[in-house]
Amino acid sequence: MLYFVQDKKLHRFPVPMRCGCKYENEPLRDTIPHDVEQCIFCMNYWPGED
Ligand SMILES: [Zn+2]
Incomplete structure (x- = not known):
């Protein structure tokens, strides 16, 4: 899994x-x-998602 920071928030x-x-x-x-x-x-876990 990779991440990056944009607008002071961490995105996937x-x-x-x-x-x-x-x-x-x-x-x-x-x-x-x-x-x-x-x-x-x-970053949150969403039910039903792989
Ligand atoms: Zn995001």
């Missing part, structure tokens, strides 16, 4: 449909930083 890459953000070549990382807010759309 690739960005799930429900998240409105658009990936714009931010650096990708494979660890979750603790000093940044997590996007609820990307």
Whole structure:
């Protein structure tokens, strides 16, 4: 799983449909930083999703 930071929030890459953000070549990382807010759309577990 890869992540990136945009607008001071941590998003998942690739960005799930429900998240409105658009990936714009931010650096990708494979660890979750603790000093940044997590996007609820990307980072929460949603029932029924793979
Ligand atoms: Zn997001």
